[in-house]
Amino acid sequence: MPEQTLAAVVRAAAERLDAVGVPDPLIDAELLAGHVRGLRRGEVQAAVIRGDMIDEADAAAFAELIARRAAREPLQHLTGAAAFRHLELAVGPGVFVPRPETEVVAQFAVDALLNDPDPAPLGVDLCTGSGAIALAMATEVPHAHIFAVELSPDAHAWAERNTADADNLTLVLGDLADALDELDGTVAVVISNPPYVPDGAVPRDPEVRLHDPAMALYGGEDGLDVVRVLSTRAMRLLRPGGLLVIEHGELQGGEIRALLAEDGWRAPTTHRDLTQRDRATIALKP
Ligand SMILES: C[S@@+](CC[C@H](N)C(=O)[O-])C[C@H]1O[C@@H](n2cnc3c(N)ncnc32)[C@H](O)[C@@H]1O
Numbered sequence: 001m002p003e004q005t006l007a008a009v010v011r012a013a014a015e016r017l018d019a020v021g022v023p024d025p026l027i028d029a030e031l032l033a034g035h036v037r038g039l040r041r042g043e044v045q046a047a048v049i050r051g052d053m054i055d056e057a058d059a060a061a062f063a064e065l066i067a068r069r070a071a072r073e074p075l076q077h078l079t080g081a082a083a084f085r086h087l088e089l090a091v092g093p094g095v096f097v098p099r100p101e102t103e104v105v106a107q108f109a110v111d112a113l114l115n116d117p118d119p120a121p122l123g124v125d126l127c128t129g130s131g132a133i134a135l136a137m138a139t140e141v142p143h144a145h146i147f148a149v150e151l152s153p154d155a156h157a158w159a160e161r162n163t164a165d166a167d168n169l170t171l172v173l174g175d176l177a178d179a180l181d182e183l184d185g186t187v188a189v190v191i192s193n194p195p196y197v198p199d200g201a202v203p204r205d206p207e208v209r210l211h212d213p214a215m216a217l218y219g220g221e222d223g224l225d226v227v228r229v230l231s232t233r234a235m236r237l238l239r240p241g242g243l244l245v246i247e248h249g250e251l252q253g254g255e256i257r258a259l260l261a262e263d264g265w266r267a268p269t270t271h272r273d274l275t276q277r278d279r280a281t282i283a284l285k286p
Pocket of ligand 1: 096097098099102126127128129130131132133149150151152155174175176177192193194195196215216217226
């Protein structure tokens with residue numbers, strides 16, 4: 001095949017992704033072209049404008065990635081990386097891909113640690129998956145010590161890789177129900193993005209339904225099985241005045257506030273994300 005312009009190849013790829021319902025086809029085509037050529041997305045756009053050519057080997061590698069993306073493999077599995085706050089996390093099969101809305105939820109925990117008078121406050125991320133929230137806390141609040149718990153051995157392996165260089169982070173393979181009991185009564189902040197999808201509410205997007213692990217998504221009949229355990233466990237972990245932060249689905253704020261109030265939490269409050277959806281509930285240990 002003769003050399004083609006990058007512009008023509010990227011345009012054709014975006015049209016193919018659009019035809020199968022990929023939500024941001026041009027962005028994905030540009031990011032995958034960048035992945036093949038070792039360029040950032042802005043550099044791909046500049047190369048397109050300049051009329052750069054793409055050689056046969058790169059075009060073949062790009063075509064293979066576009067075919068996989070058209071089959072709705074997550075973009076982040078194809079590039080092997082997911083952006084989260086200032087971090088780039090390694091992700092792939094077996095681990096939940098961190099989402100932009102969780103970046104906003106993580107801010108509550110980062111702020112609480114930054115404002116804590118303790119010179120070395122403890123933070124805990126239960127259900128850490130790739131380690132995204134835990135690593136954000138550990139790197140943005142370097143004087144804190146962060147503990148992260150993950151039950152799935154596959155996800156734990158990704159978290160291990162992502163957090164290997166963080167000296168102030170301890171990663172534990174285990175169940176949030178009984179992990180870290182040596183910290184009871186000492187923790188400043190507990191944060192969790194638990195599985196919260198009701199078992200019957202199977203997600204529409206194939207990227208989520210087929211590629212995020214079931215253990216990361218489903219939380220029993222009403223979606224709140226893990227949240228109930230989390231409430232009990234966090235109550236024991238936190239010191240008086242400590243903060244609990246829970247990410248949840250947009251329709252679960254009321255139920256979670258009621259559940260927390262019942263368990264004795266002070267001032268359960270639900271917050272919206274940037275798209276005005278209820279997304280996180282926070283509460284204080286009395
Ligand atoms: C929605 S994912 C969140 C991952 C990560 N915190 C994030 O925000 O990207 C939920 C994670 O909880 C883990 N998990 C589920 N049940 C658990 C339990 N009982 N104890 C610890 N981790 C659990 C899943 O394996 C999955 O990695």
